[in-house]
Amino acid sequence: MKENLRKRAIEVLDANFQEGGFTIPSKGLYPFQWKWDSGFIAIGFAHYDVEKAKTEIHSLLDAQWENGFIPHIVFHSDNDSYFPGPDFHQSELHPLSSKKYRSTGMTQPPVTGFVLQEMYRIAEDKEDMLAFIKEHIDRVYDNHVYFYGNRDPYNEGLVYIYHNWESGTDNSPVWDDIWSTMNPPEYTFERRDTTHVDASQRPTKREYDHYLYLIDIAKEYNYDDARIAELSPFLVQDPLFNAMLIKSNEALMELYRIIGGNEDKIKVLNLWQIKSIENFNTKLFDDELGAYIHFDLRNNKPIRFVSSSSFSPLFANIPDPERAVILVKTMMERFGGDDKYLCASFDPTNERFNPKKYWRGPVWINMNWVLYYGLKNYRFNEIAERVKQDSIALIERDGFFEYFDCRKDSGESQRTGYGGNNFSWSAALLLDLLKD
Numbered sequence: 001m002k003e004n005l006r007k008r009a010i011e012v013l014d015a016n017f018q019e020g021g022f023t024i025p026s027k028g029l030y031p032f033q034w035k036w037d038s039g040f041i042a043i044g045f046a047h048y049d050v051e052k053a054k055t056e057i058h059s060l061l062d063a064q065w066e067n068g069f070i071p072h073i074v075f076h077s078d079n080d081s082y083f084p085g086p087d088f089h090q091s092e093l094h095p096l097s098s099k100k101y102r103s104t105g106m107t108q109p110p111v112t113g114f115v116l117q118e119m120y121r122i123a124e125d126k127e128d129m130l131a132f133i134k135e136h137i138d139r140v141y142d143n144h145v146y147f148y149g150n151r152d153p154y155n156e157g158l159v160y161i162y163h164n165w166e167s168g169t170d171n172s173p174v175w176d177d178i179w180s181t182m183n184p185p186e187y188t189f190e191r192r193d194t195t196h197v198d199a200s201q202r203p204t205k206r207e208y209d210h211y212l213y214l215i216d217i218a219k220e221y222n223y224d225d226a227r228i229a230e231l232s233p234f235l236v237q238d239p240l241f242n243a244m245l246i247k248s249n250e251a252l253m254e255l256y257r258i259i260g261g262n263e264d265k266i267k268v269l270n271l272w273q274i275k276s277i278e279n280f281n282t283k284l285f286d287d288e289l290g291a292y293i294h295f296d297l298r299n300n301k302p303i304r305f306v307s308s309s310s311f312s313p314l315f316a317n318i319p320d321p322e323r324a325v326i327l328v329k330t331m332m333e334r335f336g337g338d339d340k341y342l343c344a345s346f347d348p349t350n351e352r353f354n355p356k357k358y359w360r361g362p363v364w365i366n367m368n369w370v371l372y373y374g375l376k377n378y379r380f381n382e383i384a385e386r387v388k389q390d391s392i393a394l395i396e397r398d399g400f401f402e403y404f405d406c407r408k409d410s411g412e413s414q415r416t417g418y419g420g421n422n423f424s425w426s427a428a429l430l431l432d433l434l435k436d
């Protein structure tokens with residue numbers, strides 16, 4: 001059984017690997033290279049095809065901008081099955097954007113640092129992998145320099161995102177109150193996602209108007225960070241995004257130590273790390289909810305909802321052990337009933353929860369992967385094992401879908417895996433979870 005799943009996962013990944021040296025998340029629905037997908041995908045490849053893992057990361061970093069920025073989508077090749085594409089995003093408006101590839105002008109969670117560390121951990125030929133890491137690590141470091149230099153206007157060690165697509169959790173109910181502060185025009189465009197996936201599983205047209213409007217605002221300022229920080233209606237400190245950055249800081253420090261002779265960079269990373277972890281714990285923890293939350297920097301107020309992002313700080317060793325206990329208690333009380341698979345992407349006890357709609361409730365394998373390792377960090381081994389077994393069970397039952405209904409009895413007669421099928425990170429991270 002395990003062997004068969006492994007084989008199928010490899011087939012999914014290999015079929016999504018493109019000649020240009022990058023891997024699409026899912027055929028039809030997502031035809032380009034996405035930033036955080038590419039990281040998770042490289043972890044999967046590292047288990048059976050190290051060269052592909054390296055190629056994946058190399059081609060992402062090849063599209064880095066001159067200011068260290070790494071875009072959320074790299075348009076390596078033309079494809080009109082996705083909207084909004086390169087002509088809408090117009091990354092060329094930014095003077096330091098890549099001259100080689102068109103891309104978006106927004107980013108995604110900074111996973112690349114800890115992905116390099118995972119690749120090193122998985123690789124059998126450590127020397128060979130270290131040579132690859134040596135060649136690429138400074139680009140990831142430069143990406144962190146970009147974040148702390150441009151996305152942290154109050155010098156808190158907490159970076160902001162200016163678009164919901166930067167979070168990776170695109171239509172989370174967490175953003176709903178921000179949408180109600182905006183009044184975007186009605187855009188005329190042809191949705192492509194809903195030609196691949198049932199509209200009930202995707203964001204609404206009106207939500208897309210908001211997404212497009214935020215891009216238009218950023219374009220008006222030629223993607224200038226300072227102007228965006230001053231004027232974008234969406235400016236959020238996201239616990240998942242910052243936890244990924246903190247985890248990647250830690251990974252870069254460890255890798256630089258292994259490489260040797262990078263004392264200056266280690267010192268800088270360490271200073272960021274101390275400040276980031278401290279302010280993360282003071283600003284982004286909600287005592288009453290017993291969970292980490294988002295902070296709306298534009299409207300200067302906490303966004304008080306529990307989502308799977310709330311638990312991601314476990315992955316980056318952010319809470320102290322006592323706080324970790326509180327966090328896991330919240331998770332089990334709200335998300336962990338026997339009638340549910342772990343872990344819903346949004347609080348099942350909240351009225352905004354929707355078990356079929358994208359980031360408003362379904363289980364996502366990348367978040368489960370983050371949680372699995374986070375729980376293990378704090379020795380919640382039994383719950384970690386449940387997260388792992390639930391992930392395997394869902395994929396086994398339905399296939400390598402993009403997301404899954406968290407209810408064990410959903411009342412549906414058909415499968416309850418939704419979104420794109422043969423989805424790359426579901427396959428890649430399953431390979432990692434199956435390894436022991």
Ligand code: 9WN
Nearest residue numbers: 025030034036037165168169170193
């Ligand atoms: C927009 C590729 C990406 C993931 C995101 C997921 C979805 C895109 C979309 O697909 O977002 O970036 O068009 O809906 O939400 O996390 O990286 O798999």
